[in-house]
Amino acid sequence: MDQVFTPVRVGRYILPNHLVMAPMTRSRAEPDGTPGALAVEYYAQRADLGLIVTEGTQPSDDGQGYLTTPGIYTDAQVAGWRKVTSAAHAKGGHIVIQLMHAGRMSHPDNTPHHRQGVAPSAIAPGTPMFTAKGMQDIPAPRALTTDEVRQTVTDFRHAARRAIEAGADGVEIHGANAYLVQQFFAPSANVRTDEYGGSIANRARFAIEVAAAIADEIGADRTAIRLSPGTTMWGIDEGAEGPDLYRYLVAELDKLGLAYLHIMHQGNESLLADIRERWKQALILNRPGRPREQIGADVASGLADLEAYGQMVLANPDFVARLKTNAPMNDADRTTFFGGTARGYTDYPALSEAVPA
Known part of the structure; x- marks a missing residue:
């Protein structure tokens, strides 16, 4: 495991270690999409990881899927995120904002404009979603016109610029987990007949255009993307x-x-090896549910340059220190993952708090 504690270059930055806080929706933003006051403390607590990837953050009103998720396109949202990034930087951390457009994984009751979701095609995901009125079925989305797809690319570009204005070290495009970018990949969600549907090249076009636009806006060395090949959740079939x-x-x-x-x-080792061969820059690997004793194995083998962890980091603000000292880990409380107060968010004890004086 020693290798994960050494510095590593990612884009324009030298990170202190090879450990990454995975993006995790926490649904604690203010109603206008501004990060809540507790978010400042939450991210700063975890600043000793090599890189923090924030929760998914919508680039527009259309991009919101869930209640109380943050945005990064208004002045108030930028001001709120600036407090978060400043707190992380004050503790020596590096933080990128993940740009997440939910696409069809949305409900009109959850968005500022109360309109139906938008997606590659007018195909409902076939799953319910939590709203202020409780669980409701997600309605069929409205298919984006070709011009609207291009406008959505522009929305991502604008949000990336706003993230840099908020002090972020870069952005990560959310191209995974059945949200808009991945919806373009999947024939079960994309039956378009224009240049964004049909062939492999056409279904990949939106993701490439978003990445290219953001790289042009803020620099390729501050632009990244997350993918989840083979995900089958919420009606996605690639x-x-x-x-x-x-x-x-x-x-x-x-x-x-x-x-x-x-x-x-998602388990396709052959595809993962092919991706590693095709990708020349830093590769971050997240294996959901990976046991503690295997932390560092993918960095040691050269399969990955960094490793991302979610629930263990959520429950252990001093995750890196616990790894270094082989200290026990707090268990994550799943009942507090989404929404709520400081409980299960900023109140997980650090080692110094857990050990009696």
Whole structure:
């Protein structure tokens, strides 16, 4: 495990270690999408990881899916995020804002304009969503016109610029977990007949255009993307061509010279090896549910440059210190993952608080 505690270059930055806080929705933002006051403390507590990737943050009103998730496109949201990034930087941390457009994973009751979600095609995901009125079925989205797809690319570009204005060290495009970018990949969600549907190249086009636009706006060395090849949640089915789509997509994204590629691994080791071969910059690997005793194995083998962890970091603000000293980890309380107060958010004890004087 010693290698994970050494410095590593990612984009324009030298990070102090190879450990990454994975993006995790916490649903504690203010109603206007401004990060809540507790978010400042929450992220600063975890600033000793090599890199913090924030919770998914919508680039527009259309991009919001869930209640009380943050945005990064208004002046108030920028001011709120600036407090977060300043607190993380004051403790020596590096933090990137993940840009997440939920696409069809949205409900009109959850968005500022109360309109139906937008997506590649008018196909409902077939799942309910939590709203202020309780669980409700997600309605069919409205299919984006070709011009609206291009406008959405512009929305991502604008949000990336606003993230840099807020003091972020970069942005990560959320291209995983059945949200808008991945919806373009999947024939189960994309039956378009224009240049954004049909062939592998067409279904990958939106992701590549978003990445290229952001790289042009803030620099490729501050631009990254997260992918989850093979995800089948919420009606996503990438079909038999799925692995070849990712081989094509990663090779095309590699040409942009992005800071890093973040893979949420779903178990296809052969595809992962092919991605590693095609990707020349830093690769972050997240294996959901990976046991503690395997931390560092992918960095040691050279399969990944950094490793991302979610629940263990959520429950252990001093995650790095606990790894270094082989100290026990707090268990995560799943009942406090989404929404609520400081409980299960900023009140997990650090080692210094847990050990009697």
